[in-house]
Amino acid sequence: MAEWVKVCSAGEAPGPGKVQQFAAAGVDVCLANVDGELAAMDNWCPHRQGPLGEGWIEGNAVVCPWHAWAFDCRTGECPEENSHVKVFALKQQGGDVLIDLH
Numbered sequence: 001m002a003e004w005v006k007v008c009s010a011g012e013a014p015g016p017g018k019v020q021q022f023a024a025a026g027v028d029v030c031l032a033n034v035d036g037e038l039a040a041m042d043n044w045c046p047h048r049q050g051p052l053g054e055g056w057i058e059g060n061a062v063v064c065p066w067h068a069w070a071f072d073c074r075t076g077e078c079p080e081e082n083s084h085v086k087v088f089a090l091k092q093q094g095g096d097v098l099i100d101l102h
């Protein structure tokens with residue numbers, strides 16, 4: 001069963017090429033904008049808990065600001081390190097950005 005929660009309003013979402021950290025229902029989320037398309041993933045890097053929402057975008061990936069592991073925005077995979085973060089389903093509705101916590 002989906003559990004859609006608001007991350008931010010569409011106007012607060014990061015612009016193309018940017019990432020930002022938000023809290024959604026107590027969950028820290030990294031919101032990324034890749035070429036105008038938003039993606040949401042767990043904010044905390046599985047390496048040493050770096051804040052992905054303070055990182056940057058390279059290609060389709062968010063790069064951790066601490067040691068530069070790169071996580072694909074669609075899959076959450078980090079191929080070089082055989083690691084991954086959770087990626088949340090995302091939709092925009094009524095001017096808000098929503099993610100499914102499940």
Ligand code: FES
Pocket residue numbers: 045046047048049050064065066067068069
């Ligand atoms: S904490 Fe993210 S790469 Fe080390």
